Amino acid sequence: MNQFILSLITGILIGAVSGYLGTLMLSKRMTLVAGPLGHLTLPGIALALIYGFDVSLGAFPFVILGIVLIWIFEIWTKLPMEALTAIVFSLGVAIAFLFLPIEQAKTALIGDITKVGVYETITTVTLCSLIFFVIKKIYAKMILINISEDLAKTSEIDIKKYNILYLLAIAIIVALGVKMVGGLLTAALVAIPASASRNLSKNLFQYTSLATFFGAISSFLGILIFKFTALPAGPSIIIISSLIFLVSIIFKR
């Protein structure tokens, strides 16, 4: 199949689902988490680039490892989560640059979705659909948890179970996202479309639909920019979504 079409399918799906998930992360004030998680996938990305396998496959174990480490350190040390996140993600970046060949560094840092193969596209489509349905399934409960854990508890919602599904969705989206925008820019994928959407939305339906749409259209236009100007796709996607955000400020309710 045409390379350009494969890039578009992968990019639009990752963009859309990240935007959707981003609305939950924003309402939990957690969008920035995707940044450090992205950074600490860099050793995995480096391995994938050196041995020539799917970047997301390399990234995923490192996100999970990162989440588990932060969680264990938090229990052991009682230090604030943000300090632990700083420690874990800088460790990830440092390790990556010990052995990442310099000519591969650009792909690792800002991603490259313009070379995805058929196999990668199929896994991306499968994972994105799965994540989309998981988020849809847990969305109402998560929103209630974000509004008030007390109300959620008294409505007999198993907060731990939903948080685990939610974190797993974040881990997979980060691993997919690094394919598109690299280890440096993953926070943008979840933060920007959701923020732009919140500026414009009166209700949850608008909030989620617009964020999903903004994520998708940013990827679409970013990949088009690459096609016609050869500027890198990852940064172009982020710049387009930032422009959408700027416009949303003008029309903010």
Place this chain on the structure above:
Amino acid sequence: MKEPILKVKNLNVKLDSEEIIKGLSFEVKEGDVLTILGPNGAGKTVLLKTLVGIFPYKGKIEWRKDVRIGYVPQRVPFIKDIPINVEEFFLLKTTSEEAREILESVGFEESILKKRLGDLSSGQFQRILVAWALVKNPNVLLFDEPMAGIDISGKETIYNLLFKLKKERNLTILLVTHDLSVVFKFSNFVVCLNKCPICQGVPKKVLTPQILHKLYKEEVKFYTHCH
């Protein structure tokens, strides 16, 4: 006589190694309006949250088997962070039809459904929370009065509403307040709390000047014996 709807025996609540509630026992009968009275920091909100299962505790909390609890929290901190309208807020827990019915019964017009929660006045929002607690038709309502932000007329409205709902739905109500007029006007049983239990009984009998002095004028003490 029917079994009490709630039995609390020697309840102790410790949060982050600080004792918040010590040795509290009381009972609530069906149809009671019980007030939990005490100064700021006395543990009233903690007690309510413990009763609905939010905090861990030692001692006994026994709800009657057929109890269905509706809970109105004091604060909902992140509500303005999420663009969500009233209808969607109810859809998190119930159907659109039940939402309409309940909202009407607490005196809202249908147009409220499309209003964003963050745009409501504090009084309206409070009534929405009461309505939300009525979903699934509870027979016990726990109501935690907000510390600030509701004006006097809003306060009147909410207590009149609670009383009206009590009659219509045969509710048992447990409410937290620091407003004495509410206690005298609306409740038939009071539990005074300042970490240690201070008094309990019929408000007009037990809320003597001496007791009120003890309840409000003495500082909140942390590691004293309860007596």
